[in-house]
Amino acid sequence: MSTAADTASAGADKPVSTSSAANADHAMMANAIRALAMDAVENAKSGHPGMPMGMADVATVLFTRFMKFCPRDPNWADRDRFVLSAGHGSMLIYSLLHLLGYEDMTIDQIRNFRQMGSLTPGHPEVDHTPGVEMTTGPLGQGISTSVGMALAERMLNARFGDDLVNHFTYVIASDGDLMEGISHEAISLAGHLKLSRMIVLFDDNGITIDGALDLSESGDQLARFEAAGWDTTRIDGHDPDAIAAAIEHAQTTDKPSLIACKTRIGFGAPTKEGTSGSHGAPLGAEEIEGTRKALGWSAAPFEIPQNVLDAWRVAGLRASKARTAWAERLDAAPEAQRREFERTMAGSLPNELHAAVNKLKRAFSDDKPSVATRKASENVLNGLADVVPELVGGSADLTGSNNTRAKSQKSVTADDFSGSYIHYGIREHGMAAAMNGMALHKGLIPYGGTFLVFSDYCRPSVRLSALMERRAIYVFSHDSIGLGEDGPTHQPVEHMAALRAIPNLNVFRPADAVETAEAWELALKALDRPSVIALTRQNLPTVRTKHTDENLSARGGYELSPADGDAKATLFATGSEVEIALAAQKQLQAEGVSTRVVSMPCLDLFLEQPAAYREDIIRPNTVRVAVEAGIEQGWGRLIGDSGGFVGMTGFGASAPYKQLYEHFGITPDAVAQAVRERL
């Protein structure tokens, strides 16, 4: 067998010989994945060879016979999406990308698996590696995010038609993905919405890290998926014809599909095949030698026989043809439709947005409503939904409480995907993952609501929004003890701090309707960053009573109310406590203590401002007191060694909210007293 070392410069540009390709059979193509996976893990001295080796047959059939993609244009809009939910098997996708001719994925990248700066990190990372659709690794996220991708596909299809949007979403998922709770939320949502173009290939290998699956699992996955409205098939995951037949069938059903592929983890490894020993560690030199023998694979590490490589590259070229046809259809589409499609897929906002926001802000400043910020947020949505038609809302079954639905928004249903409001059900985690999927797919801007305290339920997905740098907008209402009688289980205390802790996430807590509008504008304009908008249940007065076109929240914090004369004290507050700070300011100034009030709608943005601006706002030479109906953590840098903090030190309680503020001492008196003690 002739072999040819690939080099860093070889990629899709290398001439491909179709006659040579014809000599490579399915088994050798799949073995190329197995060899790259085991050799790369061995070279890195860490990683997961077992899954890529087990799923090599399935992946080979999927990518050579079905997937629609383009190695030269990995991000074209109507490609099929492929998500490796079992992200630890990253060598599967890196091998595929190399073999299929994705230019950047050279053999040197494969050699540098898991090394600093390589395109081949331990788990797949979107944007970092062309051809990777999402960052996976935390189990259950891939399959759940894919629901959002498949949903976005149907919604955009309803908007733009079959010519422009018409693709499948394929997922490879493991036992771990299916054991995670989020998978339940995801598959029941997908089943409910009949997302028939979502096809999950389940790596049914009967092994987990602790050992045989039956140590911890006795359930019937097929029956479970059927109960959730899915079509299911069980096949031999090493039989290429069975794999192909199952995918063909799945493409034609009117339900989402699960194909359980019975596989042997670490396929080909003489002693470790079918055991957890092949899951998460290098096989070792001896085992690798035995595997080469068993697979009939004589090429040296990181070498792919030319005919095998050619066969893969032919598959890459085949898969690209759909792109050419699609591009022609896009060119032929009506100008306005094409422009709107391209605008929304690029994530650009309509030019009218800023004016629409300012219209709202001016009206709020003029009318000075006393209104809960959740209600103000609804008013903002009513003003923006038609201006930004790609805005897609929803709530985890708290629509009337989160105030997430604009008047013009029609529900999305299994029969009609033309709407823009999604009833996610009581599935916070599934909602957040689906939002990530829509943001990753592009073409839609997802937002979704629940209570702030239940941000904990979707935190792993919120973290992924931030890590993947995707514009998902979380509308978290009932943002403090101000929700009152529902009590400590429903009262967020640590959640502002815990969310601010997540890197690359803007956490807004607006003080009134004007700041709420500003938060929405900033969230929409943050193209590569998710946002949280924390909103009150209780009414708040308008504190921004003088209109300005400038978005004052953009710098995170600003002086809302200057001191009478030289400031001796600075009060920092967010959201519902700005009102309290203003009342304390009055008290103090009546006593001759000139006091300024800083509204801090987004601490994250504020801490990113230049030092001079920060210092000007903080004023370290004044007595500093922060007030927020949450814990102190995170305020230390603003209030320093000797500043005061008025807030919560433990969990809340069940009572009418005004009594709670008194009970926990979050009052103008307490704020003023904290200043006095420090003068």
Added chain:
Amino acid sequence: MSTAADTASAGADKPVSTSSAANADHAMMANAIRALAMDAVENAKSGHPGMPMGMADVATVLFTRFMKFCPRDPNWADRDRFVLSAGHGSMLIYSLLHLLGYEDMTIDQIRNFRQMGSLTPGHPEVDHTPGVEMTTGPLGQGISTSVGMALAERMLNARFGDDLVNHFTYVIASDGDLMEGISHEAISLAGHLKLSRMIVLFDDNGITIDGALDLSESGDQLARFEAAGWDTTRIDGHDPDAIAAAIEHAQTTDKPSLIACKTRIGFGAPTKEGTSGSHGAPLGAEEIEGTRKALGWSAAPFEIPQNVLDAWRVAGLRASKARTAWAERLDAAPEAQRREFERTMAGSLPNELHAAVNKLKRAFSDDKPSVATRKASENVLNGLADVVPELVGGSADLTGSNNTRAKSQKSVTADDFSGSYIHYGIREHGMAAAMNGMALHKGLIPYGGTFLVFSDYCRPSVRLSALMERRAIYVFSHDSIGLGEDGPTHQPVEHMAALRAIPNLNVFRPADAVETAEAWELALKALDRPSVIALTRQNLPTVRTKHTDENLSARGGYELSPADGDAKATLFATGSEVEIALAAQKQLQAEGVSTRVVSMPCLDLFLEQPAAYREDIIRPNTVRVAVEAGIEQGWGRLIGDSGGFVGMTGFGASAPYKQLYEHFGITPDAVAQAVRERL
């Protein structure tokens, strides 16, 4: 119909007339719940009348014919456990407790529903209200925690026999409970372990907050539960005989049981029955009047007809009889068994614990191992497992990585509950909830492991451990970028801060084997507080080389290495960064900058120390720099306005860990430089 106003003084002490009781039929007894629920919600001007009204029949049958409990001794060990997973329907359990004669639950408490300081908060709170087994409200937690209760029952039964431990765990769950992802983890674990004494009564009312269930759900719950290995039945939830027959059947199967009770939410309300309008708001005066008419309930608000009350109190007395018989069996049990049962049920630790911990500490200080703290933790467990037999371990399928299994621990299986190690599967959330269930049940001390980054997956349950003040011990390994190649999806950055943010939770990050042993001792001794022990993947040197019997970690932070002479600088560090701080100290002192190093294994405990101790450790007059391979948030109060922080500012990366520490600048040089810049 004669009615009698109950008063604050009326409780189980009131004489009960059995002949009067015989006149009250099931419907009137159930209507008493409905009346109390709708009137209390009306009076509070907030709350959830619909669910108690819908499930009144089911609850009446369960409590009058099946439940084993004692109003005079609500916490006796072998009572049946009842968990209201749908905690928003709190008036159901408050009504039951009042009607059954729980002394503290007077009619005044019912009148004070949702008011400050009442025993009737918006959602049920354990310890706060006698008869409430757990704090519920966050959906899915109740059913999932109950799995831990049912598991604890079987494990204690295996240890102590039928005479002492032999009871059922009943749950009322809603659609919301079953839509939450955690329910999947819980029911598959319960099915796998064949927890046949767990019986879930599903309030199958077809309604969610957004409207009809079919807005967001099309799945088949019975088929789903069957796929998870459960026995299932569907009944008319308003037919008392059907309810009784279903519970009788459920008690005899060898699987956990789901009884889907078809009910009408807001049963009896003329216009709101069967609609989401009765779910979460007062019915209103007119609707209440109509309901009274429809139910044939003529008593005034908060008045229960005497015969109805008597019938309920008779049921309370009946249910108490089992307690008397059990107490006799306990008295007759062998002395040693009785003592051990009482000790573990009280949560007391064996006297030998402190000596065992010190034996370990001394050996570590003598041997000075270079060892990962996860491995040190395993060594501690090997030293403690036999000393503290009630310690029950487990891992979410990362046993070999979390090092959570002691040599002597046998696996718990469906056929043999005598072991003390649980294979939780890839179910972090289900694991944490089950741990809460075991801690609530009492008799066992649960600990469980996953990677620190996946603490996000179980955060809602960790919060409940803290809110409920239960001793659950979370072993979170792979606690920083020090895990290396697995990359940013697996590298915690914000997690130490986010966990420290949760009130009443001790978050430990030990620096070596000695501090690891100290953390375990403190976690075990924290009877009413959960703990997190964050552990490294990578080896660390022993920094506590001189043995002391005193647990130095008990104050949260302490001076590990004093300065040569008058300290000019203080370095704060935790875990793997203590080594870095010590190296920086050497550098600085070589340059003549006397520097002390403070190890801070538990910031939470440190911040609870008296101000004098804190000041002595912080030393505000020194240059202060903290180093931790996480974000700065939370260190502000220690380093003040001008101190330095060496750590992470964003997500990690995939590479060997030593390269990552260099790449992100978490090095002795960087720490020393941060001091120099501030001298």
